[in-house]
Amino acid sequence: MTTMAMVASLAGVSISTVSHVLNGTRHVEPETREKVLKAIEATSYRQDAVARAMRRSQTDSVGLIVSDAGEPAFAEMVHGVEHAVARLGLTLLLANSAEDPDREAQAVEALLERRVDGLILARAAGSRQDVVDGIQGEGTPLVLMDRLCGMRVDQVGVENRLPTIELVKHLVDQGHQRFVFVAGDCRVPTLRERRDAFVEAMAQLNLDASAQTIIADVPAFDVIDGQLEQALDAGPRPTALIACSTVLAARALKIVQNRNLQLPTDIAFATFDGFAYSDLFTPQLTTVRQPAFEVGVAAAELLAHRLADKARGSSPVRLAPTTTRLSPTIEYRSSSGTTVRMTPSNF
Amino acid sequence: MTTMAMVASLAGVSISTVSHVLNGTRHVEPETREKVLKAIEATSYRQDAVARAMRRSQTDSVGLIVSDAGEPAFAEMVHGVEHAVARLGLTLLLANSAEDPDREAQAVEALLERRVDGLILARAAGSRQDVVDGIQGEGTPLVLMDRLCGMRVDQVGVENRLPTIELVKHLVDQGHQRFVFVAGDCRVPTLRERRDAFVEAMAQLNLDASAQTIIADVPAFDVIDGQLEQALDAGPRPTALIACSTVLAARALKIVQNRNLQLPTDIAFATFDGFAYSDLFTPQLTTVRQPAFEVGVAAAELLAHRLADKARGSSPVRLAPTTTRLSPTIEYRSSSGTTVRMTPSNF
DNA sequence: CTGAAAGCGCTTACAG
DNA sequence: CTGAAAGCGCTTACAG
Numbered sequence: 052m053t054t055m056a057m058v059a060s061l062a063g064v065s066i067s068t069v070s071h072v073l074n075g076t077r078h079v080e081p082e083t084r085e086k087v088l089k090a091i092e093a094t095s096y097r098q099d100a101v102a103r104a105m106r107r108s109q110t111d112s113v114g115l116i117v118s119d120a121g122e123p124a125f126a127e128m129v130h131g132v133e134h135a136v137a138r139l140g141l142t143l144l145l146a147n148s149a150e151d152p153d154r155e156a157q158a159v160e161a162l163l164e165r166r167v168d169g170l171i172l173a174r175a176a177g178s179r180q181d182v183v184d185g186i187q188g189e190g191t192p193l194v195l196m197d198r199l200c201g202m203r204v205d206q207v208g209v210e211n212r213l214p215t216i217e218l219v220k221h222l223v224d225q226g227h228q229r230f231v232f233v234a235g236d237c238r239v240p241t242l243r244e245r246r247d248a249f250v251e252a253m254a255q256l257n258l259d260a261s262a263q264t265i266i267a268d269v270p271a272f273d274v275i276d277g278q279l280e281q282a283l284d285a286g287p288r289p290t291a292l293i294a295c296s297t298v299l300a301a302r303a304l305k306i307v308q309n310r311n312l313q314l315p316t317d318i319a320f321a322t323f324d325g326f327a328y329s330d331l332f333t334p335q336l337t338t339v340r341q342p343a344f345e346v347g348v349a350a351a352e353l354l355a356h357r358l359a360d361k362a363r364g365s366s367p368v369r370l371a372p373t374t375t376r377l378s379p380t381i382e383y384r385s386s387s388g389t390t391v392r393m394t395p396s397n398f
Numbered sequence: 399m400t401t402m403a404m405v406a407s408l409a410g411v412s413i414s415t416v417s418h419v420l421n422g423t424r425h426v427e428p429e430t431r432e433k434v435l436k437a438i439e440a441t442s443y444r445q446d447a448v449a450r451a452m453r454r455s456q457t458d459s460v461g462l463i464v465s466d467a468g469e470p471a472f473a474e475m476v477h478g479v480e481h482a483v484a485r486l487g488l489t490l491l492l493a494n495s496a497e498d499p500d501r502e503a504q505a506v507e508a509l510l511e512r513r514v515d516g517l518i519l520a521r522a523a524g525s526r527q528d529v530v531d532g533i534q535g536e537g538t539p540l541v542l543m544d545r546l547c548g549m550r551v552d553q554v555g556v557e558n559r560l561p562t563i564e565l566v567k568h569l570v571d572q573g574h575q576r577f578v579f580v581a582g583d584c585r586v587p588t589l590r591e592r593r594d595a596f597v598e599a600m601a602q603l604n605l606d607a608s609a610q611t612i613i614a615d616v617p618a619f620d621v622i623d624g625q626l627e628q629a630l631d632a633g634p635r636p637t638a639l640i641a642c643s644t645v646l647a648a649r650a651l652k653i654v655q656n657r658n659l660q661l662p663t664d665i666a667f668a669t670f671d672g673f674a675y676s677d678l679f680t681p682q683l684t685t686v687r688q689p690a691f692e693v694g695v696a697a698a699e700l701l702a703h704r705l706a707d708k709a710r711g712s713s714p715v716r717l718a719p720t721t722t723r724l725s726p727t728i729e730y731r732s733s734s735g736t737t738v739r740m741t742p743s744n745f
Numbered sequence: 746c747t748g749a750a751a752g753c754g755c756t757t758a759c760a761g
Numbered sequence: 762c763t764g765a766a767a768g769c770g771c772t773t774a775c776a777g
Binding site: 097099100101102104110121129133134142143145146147158160161162165166297301304305327328332333 | 445449451452481490511673
């Protein structure tokens with residue numbers, strides 16, 4: 052491996068000069084710069100970003116920890132972060148906590164050891180409060196992604212309250228009064244927000260709360276399945292089902308299929324997040340579509356913004372943390388009623 | 399930020415000793431190690447991986463460049479690589495070439511500057527030959543993933559020939575003689591291999607090659623669409639359609655739908671790679687399912703193996719490059735005929 | 746059993 | 762306009 056010293060000696064200049072032509076950081080006579088460039092070419096020199104990072108105490112890299120790399124929505128967010136980060140000339144270090152707080156803590160630790168300039172974090176379901184404090188205490192800029200919280204942190208996610216209420220109204224307009232609302236693990240903020248919005252919608256619309264089945268705060272999928280099956284089999288059957296994530300929708304659809312219930316005649320159906328290429332398949336599912344790629348892009352850009360502020364070091368006052376929520380689009384399709392309309396709403 | 403020097407002075411020992419207790423690299427008296435540990439705790443010291451990497455000329459990181467982060471199959475592979483790499487105690491640097499050879503070259507350059515210990519590369523469609531040579535010339539261990547080639551390199555991908563032939567036989571068994579085979583951009587090795595296998599199958603089965611429509615070597619999706627529409631509308635219509643990737647399948651299905659053709663009665667349908675949660679939807683699609691996650695895991699493990707060999711530095715002879723092909727599973731479903739069977743085959 | 750010191754490959758004041 | 766030198770935070774022979 053060739054070093055700057057080798058380039059310098061070949062070009063007959065000092066290593067300061069080589070460094071300066073490489074980084075364009077001070078004027079160098081065209082003639083000498085030419086010699087340096089030639090020497091770089093001849094030795095096929097490549098700058099050592101590790102040594103550079105060490106000297107500058109800046110790695111030009113950001114860490115991203117997602118809670119569930121298997122979920123298509125998170126894959127899209129990773130894609131968005133990668134896209135934005137590359138455009139900004141930064142490198143992305145990727146880790147996956149697999150919804151495990153311990154692995155999350157380890158990943159944070161590993162990335163901080165690697166001295167990433169900043170961190171984007173989609174927190175695991177049982178994520179410990181103190182990981183956020185720890186990162187901030189370190190002075191490393193942090194952006195929370197998708198899994199938001201009430202703390203004073205920069206965060207980027209989606210709007211959940213308004214779309215949920217709109218979705219419920221849509222179903223009530225179709226005459227539905229009895230819902231099963233499958234929220235799953237409400238330690239996940241996104242799911243909790245959707246559940247809360249559902250409860251709020253019930254109140255707003257003067258619907259009988261006791262007639263609703265809300266499956267929430269349940270950790271294991273098979274328990275959720277059981278509760279859903281029971282809700283569908285017992286008493287007066289609910290006429291509308293809302294699933295709060297892609298996985299939940301998939302499991303719910305399977306259960307519905309097993310019972311030979313037709314959508315939307317036997318039961319109306321809507322889901323959050325939804326499936327890829329969903330317009331190709333029957334039944335067409337009404338979906339609250341999350342702009343996942345854009346969430347990733349926005350998270351990366353917000354982080355980059357903080358990094359720039361920090362590097363400039365101008366403002367003595369800490370900037371106030373920002374919470375950004377992007378708006379989902381509700382794709383109305385046949386699974387939630389006979390009227391098929393398709394209006395992106397603005398929240 | 400606290401450094402080893404600060405820990406050392408607080409503990410009243412040398413920095414060598416601190417380093418050695420941290421890395422367990424030589425015996426330290428229990429009593430002194432206790433003091434060191436206490437000092438580390440008190441200062442909440444965190445090792446600086448950048449400085450460590452620089453000194454050791456080893457970063458304990460690997461770079462991954464995928465050609466199309468939007469494709470679900472690649473998202474799965476990324477997931478697999480991340481999983482394996484984390485288990486091995488390495489960090490993953492992720493980049494996306496977006497099927498653009500220039501961006502691919504830039505990404506390689508950026509990762510080599512960062513001194514990754516090794517590189518996993520799913521090459522872009524028009525990938526230049528010399529990127530592989532360049533990396534190998536550098537002495538950086540390299541594993542090609544999914545997009546394989548004929549060079550002497552370590553590579554991990556999927557078996558394409560045998561499954562393709564088996565799929566075609568299955569369709570011929572159902573009585574099909576006229577195919578449209580949508581291969582797309584055959585600069586992509588995976589697609590080219592599937593196309594070649596189709597041609598081979600035609601010969602093996604003594605089918606009239608001139609009765610087949612092969613859409614291949616076409617760069618733009620709209621041109622592919624046009625050729626497919628023409629094939630479906632003109633002359634005696636093909637009775638079976640095979641799409642070589644998820645995107646191609648999605649576009650083909652749309653065209654089929656637009657013409658109100660029913661699967662499998664009007665035309666039989668099968669696809670490679672396929673859709674997530676595909677068992678939930680009608681029509682159920684016969685799919686040659688790629689073990690994408692496992693491909694990622696295998697690529698990472700092969701790379702780790704090479705890194706270990708290199709670190710040991712034992713063998714004076716270079717180990718011969720390995721090509722691993724994992725076997726897809728063919729999911730036979732109703733879209734390719736009335737007989738629904740579901741047999742994972744072994745190739 | 747432990748410490749002093751060289752050195753990894755850069756950047757960046759400091760001099761001239 | 763350019764160079765000599767300090768130093769970023771570690772690891773690792775080398776001594777004792």
